[in-house]
Amino acid sequence: MSINRVILLGNVGKDPEVRSTTTGDRVATFSVATSERWTDKNTGEKRESTEWHTVVVFNQALIKVIDQHLTKGSRVAIEGKMKTRKWQHSDGTDRYTTEVVIGRFDGSLSLEGKPSGATRSEDAYGSTKTRESYSGSAGGGSSDRLDDEIPF
Structure with missing residues (x-):
């Protein structure tokens, strides 16, 4: 058995983008920053490292909440699945994008x-x-x- 579950607590990097598919469903996309802080043992300096995560939401009820309440700087808790998709750049090279996906019926988003x-x-x-x-x-x-x- 294997489990694909991602849990993030962070801040929204920019206002979410909500778009419609050809079938009329809506999809929301936004980025979340997670940071860790520590003190460098050698220099005593405060250090910080930030990771950026792309979140894609297909759950229509959550998209309504995202559309109404989520803005740049909002603190959110996300639970979803890690997915990597392959696409082709205009120069013909294969590219890969890894995203946290909240599907139609799984995952969650909580405004913190x-x-x-x-x-x-x-x-x-x-x-x-x-x-x-x-x-x-x-x-x-x-x-x-x-x-x-x-x-x-």
């Missing part, structure tokens, strides 16, 4: 945190709470967290 300009008292994306609202993991105050007291 508040969009820029939202205040703590506002819901991040309309009436749907985000993980930040519940966990306070992005520095939210105690009013943003669930009550930790056990009722019994």
